[in-house]
Amino acid sequence: MSDDSRPSPPAAPSAARTAAVIPAAGRGVRLGPGAPKALRALSGTPMLIHAVRAMAASRAVSLVVVVAPPDGAAEVRSLLDAHALPERTDFLVVPGGQSRQESVRLGLDALPPGHDIVLVHDAARPLVPVDTVDAVIEAVRDGAPAVVPALPLADTVKQVEPAGTPGEPEPVVATPERALLRAVQTPQGFDRATLVRAHETVTGEVTDDAGMVEQLGLTVVAVPGHEEAFKVTRPLDLVLAEAVLARRRLNDGF
């Protein structure tokens, strides 16, 4: 048998290389005055570093692109230099934009060739477990063009007619069936070409990247999210994040 006729080894499961884009350019207005949200410390380590480590914890992720506050790229670069990441993970830092959507696009523009799967992950979700990251990647590998981690809602949701003035009573117009609703988290995972096309063609306000893929008419699938993937938005979320980290230290026997 000649060398040519030998079957090639099966493609490694990691054949489709994954990059993670981390939008971290927001100010964190709802968290109150202080440093940009992604640079605030959780248990002594900047939130952004927790988020980068959460992506790098997945063996499939070989590149992390951090989208820094517009005037904070140098600071973010030195933070990443100062905090150890796994050997297998490269990182890039680019300055962000005025909206999350613009920041994600700037991150995508910086992606080198060779990564067929892209995760988009909020720096403000520093504690997402690696199993959730891997489940998202797995669903993209299985053929979904866009994947979101999602959880059932605890609260009933009402649709209202928003009052012009904050604090004014608002008429309720509908109650969507709660069992059909999900709260979506990040990382959201994408076939790279699909996400790039979505960012090139979809205009108007969107609050997540998968929503742009929906607007292309493609199917987005939800996989189970995780309660530790919550977004740090308001001051109370910092208390919860510190408590989660304290519980992990306890469980790890520190």
Ligand code: CTP
């Ligand atoms: N983000 C970004 N660029 C922007 C705005 C937001 O990269 N111009 C990022 C944030 O850094 C965050 C993620 O998008 O990691 C989710 O946004 P959000 O939780 O709303 O963060 P902020 O916009 O910083 O917070 P706020 O809306 O309270 O100001």
Ligand code: MG
């Ligand atoms: Mg915001």
